[in-house]
Amino acid sequence: MARTRGSHSDITGPRVERAALELFARDGYAAVSMRRIAAEVGVQAGALYNYTPDKQTLLFSLMKSHMQDLLAAYDAWEAPDDPLGRLEAFARFHIRFNSERPAAVFISYMELRNLDPEHFAEIEALRRRYEGALVDILRDGAATGVFDVDDPRITAFAMIGMLTQLNTWFRRGGRLSLAEVEELYWSMLRRLVAA
Amino acid sequence: MARTRGSHSDITGPRVERAALELFARDGYAAVSMRRIAAEVGVQAGALYNYTPDKQTLLFSLMKSHMQDLLAAYDAWEAPDDPLGRLEAFARFHIRFNSERPAAVFISYMELRNLDPEHFAEIEALRRRYEGALVDILRDGAATGVFDVDDPRITAFAMIGMLTQLNTWFRRGGRLSLAEVEELYWSMLRRLVAA
Known part of the structure; x- marks a missing residue:
């Protein structure tokens, strides 16, 4: 599926980055799951994979x-x-x-x-x-x-x-x-x- | 149960500290469970609590x-x-x-x-x-x-x-x-x- 300008993942990207940064800084990379980052952003875990493969x-x-x-x-x-x-x-x-x-x-x-x-x-x-x-x-x-x-x-x-x-x-x-x-x-x- | 000199927990102490140090340094405190530290030392998780309350x-x-x-x-x-x-x-x-x-x-x-x-x-x-x-x-x-x-x-x-x-x-x-x-x-x- 081609990404289009203004799509959901374009909007979510900066919020994912901000949430991941805060969580990694607080608990460390190894302790933070993709599921937890998704919860912090307020999206389903699956939605994160539109933004990053892993x-x-x-x-x-x-x-x-x-x-x-x-x-x-x-x-x-x-x-x-x-x-x-x-x-x-x-x-x-x-x-x-x-x-x-x-x-x-x-x-x-x-x-x-x-x-x-x-x-x-x-x-x-x-x-x-x-x-x-x-x-x-x-x-x-x-x-x-x-x-x-x-x-x-x-x-x-x-x-x-x-x-x-x-x-x-x-x-x-x-x-x-x-x-x-x-x-x-x-x-x-x-x-x-x-x- | 009173701890006696040379008891299991006396011997285990330094090994627990060494294992915890290595695991915390590698993965971070939040990612490392007591169970994992116990596995690294080669004891049951319960045995760790002879050495440290948490x-x-x-x-x-x-x-x-x-x-x-x-x-x-x-x-x-x-x-x-x-x-x-x-x-x-x-x-x-x-x-x-x-x-x-x-x-x-x-x-x-x-x-x-x-x-x-x-x-x-x-x-x-x-x-x-x-x-x-x-x-x-x-x-x-x-x-x-x-x-x-x-x-x-x-x-x-x-x-x-x-x-x-x-x-x-x-x-x-x-x-x-x-x-x-x-x-x-x-x-x-x-x-x-x-x-």
Whole structure:
């Protein structure tokens, strides 16, 4: 049966994705059945299969969408040409993008273990593209003598690690605003590369 | 029935903990039943209840043991008296301790969401004690002018974030040995506090 514009499955798609994201983040992929996702959306389990062939494909498509959104938003993010300006743009982008998507970020780390090998390889390739953007900034800065970096790849991992960990402790309404935390993190990143 | 030394449940305890740790890390707490843990250990489900009253208590005791082991091992770790030496000791300790326990570290972040509120509060208090040890080092270094730190608490979170993230990408037999990675991370931590 051909899908037509505005069909039931077109409308249901985003609701399925939202429900699956919330349930996977709360209970973990292995604990959540297609039946439970369907119940959360308010449709019959069979209706889900108009949208996705199986739960593995649904997990993969959630993680792929998240990485593609991340890469597209980063490409569209304004940054100056110099390495220090690009590093600052990367830091501020990463913090703001991730702080708005805690469930997707949580899943994109936690559920890597549940991806089939070929799906894992595809997500890893997208993740490496994003990490590679930061590695390039660090290499360019080191090449022009603006940065002093021992190992650009390891420094990139460390930076992404500290920026991403923010999601595990930052709470709105706490001692510091997100804008204040962003300034502190940017100041730390600058220290990590100071020549 | 009184438990006697060397009884079945004494012998089974460590095997239950090991099986639960592996299964929770692989599939997530919510997906793993007591029956499945029992099958992994090779006992009847009923026998598990000699060891733990329920699955929540089992999760809590795994996370608590992990944090208590961490704190005891850190207390026993040799460190000089000066802030820079203490920071170096913290970094090397954290990397070595965590790299040997990937499943426990993974669970201790991922399954916080599944702890009952009073269990959560107890684990959080242990975690704050560990973070507090690093905050104290940073404050002492700042007070004596050896370190320049904007916000000791946030810097401690950032440091623990980057050190812990190591577990998600480091693989033995890769480009760098753990000893080499440890040197690179220690060099980055020193940069983060350089006065």
